[in-house]
Amino acid sequence: MTMQEQRSIHEGLEHPTGLGARPGAETAEMTYAEAIRDALRIAIEADPSVFLMGEDVGRYGGAFGVTGTLVDELGTDRIRDTTISELGIVGLGVGAAMTGMKPIVEIQFSDFTAQAMDQIANQAAKIHFMLGGEANVPLVIRAPGGSGTGAAAQHSQSLEAWFAHIPGLKVVMPASGDDAKGLLLAALDDPNPVMILEHKLLYKQTFEVRTGDVRTPIGKAAVRRTGGDLTIVATGVEVQRSLEAAELLAAQGIQATVVDPVTLTPLDSATILAEVVKTGRVLLVQEAVQTGGFMSEVSAIIAESEAFVHLRAPIRRLSGLDVPIPYAPQLEKAVVPQVDDIVVAATALVKEW
Amino acid sequence: MQIVTDRSAAIEALGTLWRIRRFEEAVEDLYGRGMMHGTMHLSIGQEAVPTGACMALRRDDYITSTHRGHGHCIAKGADLERMMAELLAKDTGYCRGRGGSMHIADAATNNLGANGIVAGGVPIAAGAGLSAQMRGTDQVAVCFHGDGAMGEGAWHEGVVLAAMWKLPVVFLCENNLYGMSMSSAKAFPLEQLSDRANGYGIPGVTVDGNDVQAVHDAVETAVARARAGEGPTFIVAETYRWRGHSKSDKNLYRTRDEIESWRESNDPIARFEKSVLEAGTLTEADIQTVRDEVRDDLRGAVQRAAAAPDATPEGLLDAVFAPTTGAAR
Numbered sequence: 124m125t126m127q128e129q130r131s132i133h134e135g136l137e138h139p140t141g142l143g144a145r146p147g148a149e150t151a152e153m154t155y156a157e158a159i160r161d162a163l164r165i166a167i168e169a170d171p172s173v174f175l176m177g178e179d180v181g182r183y184g185g186a187f188g189v190t191g192t193l194v195d196e197l198g199t200d201r202i203r204d205t206t207i208s209e210l211g212i213v214g215l216g217v218g219a220a221m222t223g224m225k226p227i228v229e230i231q232f233s234d235f236t237a238q239a240m241d242q243i244a245n246q247a248a249k250i251h252f253m254l255g256g257e258a259n260v261p262l263v264i265r266a267p268g269g270s271g272t273g274a275a276a277q278h279s280q281s282l283e284a285w286f287a288h289i290p291g292l293k294v295v296m297p298a299s300g301d302d303a304k305g306l307l308l309a310a311l312d313d314p315n316p317v318m319i320l321e322h323k324l325l326y327k328q329t330f331e332v333r334t335g336d337v338r339t340p341i342g343k344a345a346v347r348r349t350g351g352d353l354t355i356v357a358t359g360v361e362v363q364r365s366l367e368a369a370e371l372l373a374a375q376g377i378q379a380t381v382v383d384p385v386t387l388t389p390l391d392s393a394t395i396l397a398e399v400v401k402t403g404r405v406l407l408v409q410e411a412v413q414t415g416g417f418m419s420e421v422s423a424i425i426a427e428s429e430a431f432v433h434l435r436a437p438i439r440r441l442s443g444l445d446v447p448i449p450y451a452p453q454l455e456k457a458v459v460p461q462v463d464d465i466v467v468a469a470t471a472l473v474k475e476w
Numbered sequence: 477m478q479i480v481t482d483r484s485a486a487i488e489a490l491g492t493l494w495r496i497r498r499f500e501e502a503v504e505d506l507y508g509r510g511m512m513h514g515t516m517h518l519s520i521g522q523e524a525v526p527t528g529a530c531m532a533l534r535r536d537d538y539i540t541s542t543h544r545g546h547g548h549c550i551a552k553g554a555d556l557e558r559m560m561a562e563l564l565a566k567d568t569g570y571c572r573g574r575g576g577s578m579h580i581a582d583a584a585t586n587n588l589g590a591n592g593i594v595a596g597g598v599p600i601a602a603g604a605g606l607s608a609q610m611r612g613t614d615q616v617a618v619c620f621h622g623d624g625a626m627g628e629g630a631w632h633e634g635v636v637l638a639a640m641w642k643l644p645v646v647f648l649c650e651n652n653l654y655g656m657s658m659s660s661a662k663a664f665p666l667e668q669l670s671d672r673a674n675g676y677g678i679p680g681v682t683v684d685g686n687d688v689q690a691v692h693d694a695v696e697t698a699v700a701r702a703r704a705g706e707g708p709t710f711i712v713a714e715t716y717r718w719r720g721h722s723k724s725d726k727n728l729y730r731t732r733d734e735i736e737s738w739r740e741s742n743d744p745i746a747r748f749e750k751s752v753l754e755a756g757t758l759t760e761a762d763i764q765t766v767r768d769e770v771r772d773d774l775r776g777a778v779q780r781a782a783a784a785p786d787a788t789p790e791g792l793l794d795a796v797f798a799p800t801t802g803a804a805r
Contacts, residue, residue, distance in 0.1 A: 169805045174610065200610065206640060211599050211633025218603020221588055222538065223611060225804075226603075241630065245593050246600065251798050254589050255562075255571030257581040259798045290796050312805075314798035336805060389797075 141347035141366045141381060142299035148333035150301075156189045156326040158300035159265070162307040163193060163227070165336050167201050170225065173311060176203035177212060177229030177265075186231045187267060187326045209238035213264065217247050217316075220262040225311055232278045233266035233320060236285075247316040248291035259314040263307065267323040269360055269410055270459055276447035279455070281359065281411035286318045287387045287420070293317040293341055294387040298362035300330030302385060305339025313341060322360045344391035346398060350378025352473050353404035356395055356421055358384060361408045361460060368465035377473050387417055395421065396430040403435035404472050410459045413442035436476030441468045477531060477696065480689050486752045487766060489527055489688050493745045494770040496523040496547040499556060500719075502778055503546070503563060503577075507723065511782075512563055516577050517544040521686075521718035524744035525650045526551035528691030529618055529713075532699050538586045538604040538617040540597030543578045544650075544717075545590030548620050553585040556774060560781035573787025574795065586615075594655075595621060595628035598647065602634040605643035605708070616644045616702045618695065623712075624655025626664055626672065635708070639676045642707030646698040649710070650685060652717040657729040673710035685713030686744035689751075716742065 144150040153161065166173045179186055181194040181204040194202040205212050209230055216226040230236050236243060247260045270279035286294045293315055297303035303321060310317035347362060348369050357365040362383040369379040382398050384390060399405045405425060407418035422438045425431060444458040460468075479485040500520045506512040519526075522544075530539070530551035541548035549559060554570070562569025563577055570580045581589030588604060591597045601619030608615040625631045626649065638645045651669055653660055666672060673680025679701075683694040691713050698709035716738040720727055727735070752758040 166805070172611075206633075206636055208633040208636055210630055211602070211637045214596075214599020214630060214634060215603035215606050215637055218540075218588070218600035218605070218617070219607040219610070220603070221600070222586075222604045222607040224607045241593055241596060242599060246591075246596055250589070252796050253571060253575040253579045254581040255569070255574050256795065256798070257570065257583045258588065293797070312803050313800055315800075338803070 142363060143331040144301040144333045145305065145339065148335055148337050150331045151334050152329050153300060153332050154327055154329050155300040155303050156187060158304040158330065158332045159189050159307060159321070160191055160193055161332070162304040163190070164196065166308060166311050167197050169336065170311070172223060173225045173227065174201040174203060175227045175229060176205050176216070178205055178207055178231050180204060180229055185229070187323055189229070189326065209235045210242055213239040213242040213247065216262045216264070217242055217250070217260055220260045221250070221258045225261050225263070227263040227265060230264060230266040233268035233282050234277050234280050236266055236282065243292070244289050248289045251315065252291055260316050261314045262316045263310045263319065264316065265307070265319045265321060267321045269322045269324060270448045270455055271324045273450060273452060273455065275450040279448035281409065281443065283320055283358065283387055284411060284415055284417045287417050291316070292388060294320065295341060295385060296320045296359045296387065298359060298383050298385070300328070300332045302339045304332055305337050306341065306385070308336060309338040309341050312338070317341065320359065324360050339385065342386045342389045342391055344394035345383045345385050346380065346394065347383050348379065348381040350380050351402055352378045353406060353469055354380045354382060354398045354402045355406045355408055355465070355469065356382045356384065356418070357408040358387070358417065359410055361410055364460065364462045365408055365465055367462045368469060371462070371466050372469055375470065377470060379469060392424050396425065396428050399425055399430045400433045403433050404476060405434070405438050406465070406469050406472055407438065407440045408460055408465055409442050411443055412445045413440060414445050416442055418442060436472055439468060439472050441465060477692060479531060479692055480751050481755050481757055483757055485531070486757045487762070489531060490748060490752070490758070490763065490766045491770060492527040492551050493523045493688070493748060494767055495556065495774065496526065496550050497745060498770055498774045499546055499550060499559070502560070502774055504719070506564070513565055514576050515722045517722050518719040519544050519547040519717070521738060521744070522650055522652055522715045523547055524688045524748065525648070525685045525691055525713045525715055526620065528688040529648055529695045532692050532695040533616065533618060536586055537615050538588055538601065540588045540601040540604070540617065540619050541590040542597065542620055542622055543590065543592055543594070544622065545578070545580065549580050549582060549587055549590065552582065552587045554580065554582045554587060556777035557780050560777050561784050564781050565787050566781060566784040567787045568781070568784040569787065595625035595630035597621065598625060598631045598634035599637070602638040602643055602645050605638060605645035606641065608644055609641070614703045616646065616699050618646045618648055620648050620650060622655060623649055623651040623653070623660035623669060624658070625649070626660070626669065627655065635676050635678070635710070638708040639678050642705060644702035645708040646695060646702060647708060647710045648695065649712045651712050651714050654717070654721070654729065656721045659729070668712065670710060670712040676710070678708050678710055680710045680712070682712045682714065685715030686742050686747060688744065688748050715744070
């Protein structure tokens with residue numbers, strides 16, 4: 124058994140071909156967490172204004188092991204342990220960002236952004252606009268979202284719709300290790316606050332990742348797979364599940380395109396609409412609860428566009444149930460779209476329409 | 477710095493006191509005549525705090541301010557015409573009409589902005605202090621906030637982190653006795669509000685907030701401590717807001733006698749003028765000259781601001797994000 128096979132079995136997930144490295148650079152195999160760590164190291168070594176602060180990012184190595192032993196390489200000044208103070212962490216990040224630094228703040232679980240929401244929504248996102256351009260806030264906020272770890276309702280949410288609803292905040296959801304690295308490095312080029320919603324099920328998975336100081340463009344969707352029968356638009360861990368579902372669908376003779384928006388704000392609607400037009404059927408997949416979810420916005424964009432007249436079937440959303448994430452593994456799995464759910468929904472869409 | 481006994485410092489302080497007072501009166505007048513939109517939070521009666529504090533600062537030191545922020549902006553050196561233009565919804569205003577009274581910032585004077593959220597500026601000031609510390613400058617951040625902010629979690633978190641890292645920050649509470657209508661004496665059962673500092677392991681000082689020299693001296697000491705790397709200080713400046721919290725305030729939570737007693741016996745400008753006259757630093761004529769200059773400056777600022785082009789909705793969507801300029805490394 125090769126190391127990769129061992130790893131795949133250990134993680135319980137195959138390495139999807141559609142989530143490999145973007146072209147144009149040498150690559151190496153690394154986990155999603157290692158890819159983020161690589162980006163942190165590159166940016167902090169290259170730019171004295173970049174630093175990371177958050178809870179337990181130093182000696183502890185990060186709650187999900189993202190920083191690992193980075194504090195030994197970069198020191199406690201640049202890999203900075205904070206008190207358990209999410210509002211303070213983001214707020215100090217805002218102040219530092221306004222005054223010449225490029226802070227990266229880590230919120231240990233994206234659920235805890237609720238503690239920091241004033242600084243995210245009322246301060247970071249609005250300062251450039253409401254101050255008439257007198258200040259910028261080049262702040263990067265990293266926060267893991269998603270369910271699947273048995274951590275229940277306060278540690279498992281998918282809150283991207285909250286952030287996408289705030290003008291002035293860029294929101295990205297890396298679905299691969301390569302994008303986790305490339306988006307973080309791109310976010311550090313951006314003079315605006317960028318919220319990076321990582322997924323905790325991906326941290327230990329291995330991906331092909333570009334080496335060196337690379338970028339994944341913010342505001343550009345990725346077509347992960349192409350097929351003529353339907354277009355699946357999926358975010359976060361659901362991109363991987365959709366790619367796996369697409370392979371199973373292909374075995375049944377159904378060919379799916381999988382589009383990963385990558386960036387929710389600003390959304391690359393053009394790429395999504397172009398891929399919808401090509402197949403005339405669209406399945407929108409998100410882990411987040413359905414009501415008021417981001418895919419409802421994608422649905423509305425499609426419905427209001429010229430792509431609407433190319434639809435052969437109603438737009439279909441496949442979302443998390445409108446419940447808090449439960450603890451028991453069978454319940455947790457039941458409330459968010461799994462590979463089989465995507466296969467069923469896609470098959471129905473193609474067979475019935 | 478001796479302000480009361482130094483002629484040029486006394487003239488500077490008096491000019492700032494009157495600029496704040498006259499600016500606020502002009503705003504109140506324009507609002508009353510229907511020429512100004514929205515709401516406003518006037519700082520009449522509290523002028524000595526920003527005046528004394530900012531005289532202890534350098535131009536490159538940072539401040540964060542509050543919803544009641546006109547005085548802080550003016551004391552840090554903001555342009556009266558651009559401030560007035562903002563309040564009059566003009567394109568030439570500090571925020572181009574996008575922010576209004578509660579969001580004036582001034583990059584030229586390192587004023588990081590007023591804030592519509594109580595205690596919103598507390599962690600931001602700490603972050604500016606962190607930035608100064610990491611960049612190895614000796615800049616200091618002064619966080620102006622009200623007594624109402626002491627009930628907010630943001631105050632706690634900002635002070636905790638500033639204390640842990642010994643950040644060069646001065647948390648300066650303008651205790652005007654009420655957080656909107658809530659009495660701070662009732663809300664915080666402490667002998668003195670500055671006792672709160674004990675819980676954070678930083679010095680806490682209470683000063684007469686209507687005494688320019690006292691405020692200045694307390695801030696000067698705190699700033700020296702911050703520049704020396706010894707960390708933050710919490711200062712409570714006791715003062716009083718003559719006007720209501722905002723235009724909706726009917727003053728039902730305090731008595732007319734209370735307001736009158738502060739106005740008559742504890743007007744920070746009258747007190748300062750009396751002290752410089754008694755010290756022989758300025759004459760009545762000097763004081764009148766300062767008043768006249770401020771009146772003329774402000775009249776000119778209002779006239780020019782009123783004549784400026786109105787803010788327009790064009791370009792609003794493009795103003796949400798700062799333009800990206802490519803790779804930063």
